[in-house]
Amino acid sequence: MGRLFGTDGVRGLANAELTPELGMSVAVAAARVLAERDRSHRPVAVVGRDPRASGEMLEAAVTAGLASAGADVLRAGVLPTPAVAYLVGELGADLGVMISASHNPMPDNGIKLFAEGGHKLADTVEDAIEARLYEPGSRPVGAEVGRVRDLVDAGERYLGHLRLAGAGETPLAGLRVVVDCANGAAAELAPEAYRRAGAEVIAIHAAPDGLNINDHCGSTYLDEVTGAVREHRADLGIAHDGDADRCLAVTADGATVDGDQIMAVLALALRERGELVEDTLVATVMSNLGLHLAMRDAGITVRTAAVGDRYVLEELRAGGFALGGEQSGHLVLPAYATTGDGVLTALRLMARMAVTGRTLADLASVMVALPQVLINVRVTDKATVAAAAEVRDAVAKAEVELGDRGRVLLRPSGTEQLVRVMVEAPTRDLAERIGEQLATVVASVT
Template sequence: MGRLFGTDGVRGRANADLTPELALAVSGAAARVLIGHDPTHRPVAVIGRDPRASGEMLEAAVVAGLASAGADVLRVGVLPTPAVAFLTGLFNADLGVVLSASHNPMPDNGIKLFARGGHKLPDDLEVEIEELALAGEPTGRPTGSGVGRVRDVPDAGEQYIAHLLKAVPESLAGLHVLVDCAHGAASTVAPEVYRRAGATVTVVAAAPDGLNINDGVGSTHIEALAKQVVAAGADLGIAHDGDADRCLAVDADGEIVDGDQILALCATAMRDGGTLVENTVVATVMSNLGFHHAMRDAGIEVVTTAVGDRYVLEALRERGLNLGGEQSGHVVFTDAATTGDGLLTALHVMAAMARTNSPLAELAAVVQRLPQVLLNVPVGEKAAVAASATVSAAVAEADGELGDLGRILLRPSGTENLVRVMVEAPTSDQAEQIAHRVADVVAAAS
């Protein structure tokens, strides 16, 4: 068997790749690793999930794995991933466990682990857990009083809501927001927190039945929300994904506001309020060049990382910064969260609107997005192709042609035999022409 952990925990098709037996092994191994590091301490784990049907089955397996290894379990029910991270810290727990496949289709599921404080699990602990999970049936399980106890926390959602309202205390009175919950983990808490903050809330896709999560709704299917915002005459729309660790927005005219624009408007708002540490923001290499131009013009430095929220988090912690994010809508405010939080992000966006009495379109206009073309080119040896002399020459030629007005990014896929060619240029035609020209060179070099 290959590696269990990917970039965002253990993922797979529930009851096929991600079986109850695997969930039992991973959770039991996690508890045994924690106990091995401190045999005198009885670990506590917080577990939450999104509403997909397989979560019920996998939750039972994870709870059994943890308790059978001697860990006590606090079960918080259906809540967003960032809520579980927050509660892990709040309850001083040793481990947080989220059962979710985020924006993936309903048949998928995943196991994501948080360390003490709700932070990303260190790589060395992840490796230990994986090795132990794959080692087979454990021996010497605890018995009697050594078996872990399981307790439900019925007010967990209320504690998370209180945390969000404290983190962004501005009143949202006068704002009308449509919130698309993707029939996911935020279906109850997101509308509630926006109402308590003072907004008028119209709710979309907030009736999870275990089967409809992300099904044509949410941040990966935002077009329907855009039409609904215009029809309702609302000030904005907020679209979450299945586990609500991110959000995208729609302005009053139905225009989509992506993660780059959200990150930029939050950065400028925090700069204006004197709370943006070192006047610096963290973004990935996929952020649009228009974002970089906007930050340059605003006097805000950009630290650029590889693609993935884990790399954004690492840069934030290494530099002691407090704002970073991705084009996909994952935004991290480290003053109040240890991971991307779509609800916290939405509150910051709406607070900026309320504070400045400005429509979202005006705030989002700080970023003038350049036309972007992304092509996925199937290849044999992706690393060798990407590094070949002919490909490097084609990229250099394109880079010279674009100059300061655009850019080209070529990178091997992390999971497939693909080389991704991304071009941004002043016009769509130029971006298309250059991207296809370079893609042809990449294909020929395979």
């Protein structure tokens, strides 16, 4: 059996792989591990969810598990993932639980855990929880059973935080924005946050019914927001995913602005205010070479982490850096958030437009993305492929051909027998040709 926790909690097909029984067991084990770490008080947990239908079932299971293990539960309802992380820190809770599968389709769901302060759990803590998953143990009775209450002002607390951490004193009056809420957790809060900051807001896919989350909308499907930006003659479009920890953008003329470009814009803004610690940005190995080139020209160092926002967070915390993120739109500003926050990112991006008086297209032009090709090759044994001499030779040959005009990255999948072949080059034709050559070599290894 593989490790239960992936790079972003426990995920699976709801009620098939991720069952209420599993959700309850994870909650009980988490409460027990936390109780052992600090016996001075009864643990307190904040529980939130996105609006997918299975979240109701899993919320009940997780809440029951926590209370049965002696933890008090603050039930926050439907909220973005970063709101749950914020509330854990703001309320001094011991644990946060977010029930969401982020950008995944509606039938999936997941359980994300946050430690005190709203930080993602360390691997060692996840391992301890997994080790205790089905371990028998005594349960509290009587007055020691955990209590459950609704945190009725959870949304308002988060909006108050965003008012200060997002646009701040910069009014967004005059900006017209289309926001695609992905029929997800931010369907009410994201448009409200942008309106309170002064923007004119057109919200689309903001009517979740439990079944329509991420359904041909949001950050994984930009056609809708692009069309709406043109229809409403908006200054920009913002697209979130189901739990709103991501943010992608669209310019007034319909061009996509991905996480790399948003990072470039915000890095320059932070550096201008003297807030970019050590003039350093944290990205992942999948970030476009164009980001590295743009930051080098601006005198900003780019440190790379493995793919996954938890690895970006680890690098940010280790170096005390001020900004990091992924091409997918997961951006972290550690001074204001402990995890990726798509609404905060959007507010910061719009504030930069308001302060400079520049269009999003103009701001994003600081970075020119190189054509990037990604090919997933199914293999029998990804470890054997990674170690194969013929694969190393093929990569070395491709790197010689590209020189400093591009790059090659072969990355085994963390969950499947796949090798991901990524090539960046000055032209798409060259990237595709080299990518296909490498994929052929990878596929030939047995």
